[in-house]
Amino acid sequence: MGESHPKAQGQKSEAAVLHELVQRNLTVLEPFGDNERYDFVVEIDDSFQRFQVNTGRLENGRVQFETRSSGTLTRKVKKEGYEGDADYFAVYSPDLEETYVVSVAEAPETTMGLRVEETEKSSPNINWAEDYHIDTWREEVA
Numbered sequence: 001m002g003e004s005h006p007k008a009q010g011q012k013s014e015a016a017v018l019h020e021l022v023q024r025n026l027t028v029l030e031p032f033g034d035n036e037r038y039d040f041v042v043e044i045d046d047s048f049q050r051f052q053v054n055t056g057r058l059e060n061g062r063v064q065f066e067t068r069s070s071g072t073l074t075r076k077v078k079k080e081g082y083e084g085d086a087d088y089f090a091v092y093s094p095d096l097e098e099t100y101v102v103s104v105a106e107a108p109e110t111t112m113g114l115r116v117e118e119t120e121k122s123s124p125n126i127n128w129a130e131d132y133h134i135d136t137w138r139e140e141v142a
Helices: 006-023 134-141
Strands: 027-029 040-044 047-055 057-059 062-066 068-073 076-081 088-093 098-103 111-115
Touching: 006 027, 006 040, 006 047, 006 088, 006 098, 047 062, 062 088, 098 111, 098 134
Parallel strands: 047 088
Antiparallel strands: 027 040, 040 047, 057 062, 062 111, 068 076, 088 098
16 A cells, blocks of 8 residues: 555544544534644533644654644745644554644644654653553543
């Protein structure tokens, strides 16, 4: 099976995340149209949290994903973060078939890696994927 078109992969990731959220008995709302800077709204304890779905690529033992969007504006590529527009990134890794949830406020401005394999050198700055797994997140917000 060849590489799928980025939009098609994005739709597959959205479907996978939607499934994961609903499986955990969460109420999920979808915005009408395609104009919002988030993909889903999840109701948690009478509050509404906005989720931006991203596809994570498995690279060098990490699930890597972009934390800003790319859009074209008069031939220039405009890259824009999600601070104030979304509350969480829901990152789906097709390679691992796993979903991770990262607070937009915690994420770096350009890209983020979630480590799934041990490293040769230990570092306190490693973002371990298991700490962001959807089940870990669900337990924290329950």
